[in-house]
Every structure is written in C-alpha cells, then in structure tokens.
Amino acid sequence: MHLKPACATLLCLALPASAVCAEGGSESLEASQATAIDRYITAEMARERIPGLEIGIYRDGHAVLEKGYGLANVELQVPVAPTTLMQSASVGKQFDATAVMMLVEQGKVGLNDSIVKYFPGAPSSWHAIKVKNLLSHTSGLAEYETHERIQPGGVFDLRMDFSEDELIAKIEAMPIEFEPGDKWAYRNTNYVLLGALIHHVTGKFYGDYLHETIFAPLGMNATRVISERDIIPGRSSGYAIDGGLLKNQKYVSQTFNSTADGSLYFDVVDLEKWDRALYGTSLVSKSTLERMWTPFAINNGQPGPTGYGFGWTIADVNGHRVIEHGGAAPGFACTISRYVDDRLTVAVLTNLDANHSEPGYIERVVAGLVNPALMPKLTTPIKDSHPEIAAHVRAVLKAMLEGKDVSADFSADAASVLAPTYIEEVRGALPANWQDGTFVLTKREDTAGMLASVFRIGPAGDSRIVGVGTDASGKLKALVVRVDPDNR
DSSP: OOHHHHHHHHHHHTSOOSOOOOTTGGGGSOHHHHHHHHHHHHHHHHHHTOSEEEEEEEETTEEEEEEEEEEEETTTTEEOOTTOBEEOGGGGHHHHHHHHHHHHHTTSSOTTSBGGGTOTTSOGGGTTOBHHHHHHTOSOBOOTTOHHHHSTTSTTOTTSOOOHHHHHHHHHTSOBOSOTTSOOOOOHHHHHHHHHHHHHHHSSOHHHHHIIIIIHHHTOOSOEEOOSSSOOTTBOOOEEEETTEEEEOOOOOTTTTSSTTSOEEEOHHHHHHHHHHTTSSSSSOHHHHHHHTSOOBOTTSSBOTTOBOSSOEEEEETTEEEEEEEEEETTEEEEEEEETTTTEEEEEEESBOTTTOOHHHHHHHHHHHHSGGGSOOOOOOOOOSOHHHHHHHHHHHHHHHTTOOOGGGBOGGGGGGGSHHHHHHHHHHSOTTGGGSOOEEEEEEEETTEEEEEEEESSTTSOEEEEEEEOTTSOEEEEEEEEOTTOO
C-alpha cells in the first residue's frame, strides 16, 4: 500500500510555507487570532491532505492578512505565496455577472431580453428564456458538465477543443428541463452562454472584455483567463487524490479552460482589490449591486432554495448576512465570502480537487476566529432511533478495508462506491483508530425514499463525518467520508 508515504508527504506540505502577511499584516489581527488561524489551517490541510492553500482576510476592502501555506508545485517543492495563481472555478461567475450588469447599465443588454436576441440560431424553446434567467440559474437549460457528456467521447469531451460556435450549437441541441423561471437549478451552461453573449454584444472575447473593464481598471494585474500554453509566472499546479494517492489534475482542453462558467487565474492579492471595489460604485451602481445580491424570485414569487442572486449566493451565518460563491475545477477548489454586515471578507484558495478539499468549511472557521460572532455552531448529537444503521456501516467499513467483498451490502446503483480506487480514498480519509470510538449521529432525514444519516467518528480534534444513505431494505446507496467542520 502506497498511502502512508503519501500521507507523510502531505503532512509536511501542510506546514506554512512562504507565509507572507499583507502590508500592515497580522498586526491588524490580535496575535492570538493570527496564531489560531495558523494552527487551524495547518491542521485542516493535514486532515484534508491539501498540498497548497492561500488565504485572504479583508476588512473594509483592505487586507489584514494575505498568506500562503504548503506547496504550489509538489514535484518542484515550490511554496505557495499570496501571489500564487490558483484557478477560480465558479468563483469567476461573479466577474461575468458584473460584466453583464455593466452592459445592462449601458443599455446594451436588457435583463428581460429573450436570449434568442443574442443567439438567433437557437431553438424555439429558448424564446422564453431571459437574460436574467441565465444570471440566476433559472433558465431550465440542461447541464453540459454531466459525467456522460464530458467523459472521453462525450458531446462535451473535456479533452477536445471546439470553436465558440460549435460549443453553442451543442448547447442548443440539449433539452430544456423545465419552464424558465419555474425552478432554480445550478447549471454551468448558463454562464457559458453569458460569455458568448458578452462576445456577441461587445465584439470581444469575454476574457478580454473582463480585462479591459474590470481587471485592468482595478489593478488586478495577475487575474486572467486560463491558458496552458502561455508562460504565466506564479501559476500553481492542480492536484487530485485518486485511489488514495496524490495525482496531477486531469487534462482539460483550452476550450473548457476559457469558458465563462469559471475559467480564471487569480490570487488573494488581486481579490483584495476586487473586494474593495464592491464597496464602491466604480464598476456598477449600488442599486445594481443590491439587485445582484438579492435572492432571485422564481415564478411563484418565492426566492430560490439556495438564495442565489446574479453570480452570488446570499446566505445567513448566525444572523449575519453573507454574500458568497464557491468554485470547483479539476485540481482546484476555492471560495470567497463577504460578511457585509461586518465588513469582513474571507477568501480561501486551494490546489486540490473539490472531492477532497473543503475551502468552504475552512473559510467559515477562519471568519469565526476573526469575529467570534461568525463562528459556526457546534453540531449537536441527536438520539439515534436506528442504531442498527451505525452498526451496519461500521461492519461494512471494516470489511471493506480488509479487502472483503461487501457488494451484497450495497444497492445496485451504488457500484461506484465499491471501486478499488474509492476504497483506497476511504482508507485515507478515515481518522486513526476510528474503530475505537462510537458513531455519533448528528443528522438524519428521509429524502426521496432514501434515509440519509450523518455520523461523527474518531477522536476529538481529529474526527470525520461519515454520510450514508440507506434504502427501504437497509442496503447502502451512498457512503462518503468527509472532514468534520467541528475540528477547530
């Protein structure tokens, strides 16, 4: 088994590497806060096996801490710095949404325009889709990034290059899943189309338009569209954990590394400038920002279930309003959260795939270490009326890790859980001596015929969350091991 050497390497990587404070630096934080942040991030990187991480903490649009931890390139042992470029993934959608709203303010785009105005070759089923439906993920368009569609040989094979016209034609051939505005469903397809819309209206590739109207005016000199071919100083490598081992990210073609659903490089130094601009009106008016930061109402007059506006999600943390967005790309995961009531922003960028990296958990705890009123509440154990589920999961995990056949314990649609690579990932995710403790139930609900249970296992300070789904017969439909946000 090759897991132990990999774990040892990643434990070393989790130590602060080239940790650099912002100008004014951690003096703006209490010494105890800065120490607690270092301790927490170092421990969490080890738990999650994150090679490299960047954090930016901003008050009123000015950095109080910009810091790098671990390695930007494992093979060359290059440390992460605050200027290391990470991929934005879907965090990039907020820039695209802002660019569209700039065009709205200029009268060049209407939120109530049918998108057929910008895609004249679109099918008749697109006539009811409006620009605001793309911005808010209420268009009803199908997701182009499904496993079936993006795998080798699929319609949107991520290894292949297509022209923008070819890409749009492929999207136009996909089905409509529901009437525009009837539901909310996050679809990267919407923002691919918004990038093409910007191109149609301005005559410029959306990335060039972002540079000219947002990045350059704000002095975001490092932020740009991804390019594997260009020489880009400070670029981080991306990583995934596959079969329990750290691997380089899978190849993605230039086509899918340059679409507007989140294909940017940025760093926490540039994000400070972005955060500062959002307190003012240099890009769009206050009324436009408030519209972007208001949950979009679907056709029944109610806001969507996630509180999504235009390029941002609006949420509540302990009664404090937060405007945020996360992102996941091959080899990278990140998040930015703006606690507008507190005039505090936290950005966390990592170079590990989102199946194993949890920047959203890290961000929440860091925000709480800066302002205790924001600290996530500890999960409260609940009474377990079905103790047989925990006993079953414990037995299955033990048998699985001993190499025994556990297929009879799983439903027919859970085959992926039994793959050898997945078993190795579970082995690496479980805490040491996990069998010595009890399975503590923290959540249970019945959804769509599946009983979902969430357990905490492992010792205090190094616990994990085990999520399972069981069907009516007691067979397992899902089994995942994730980090425990209560480790802090």
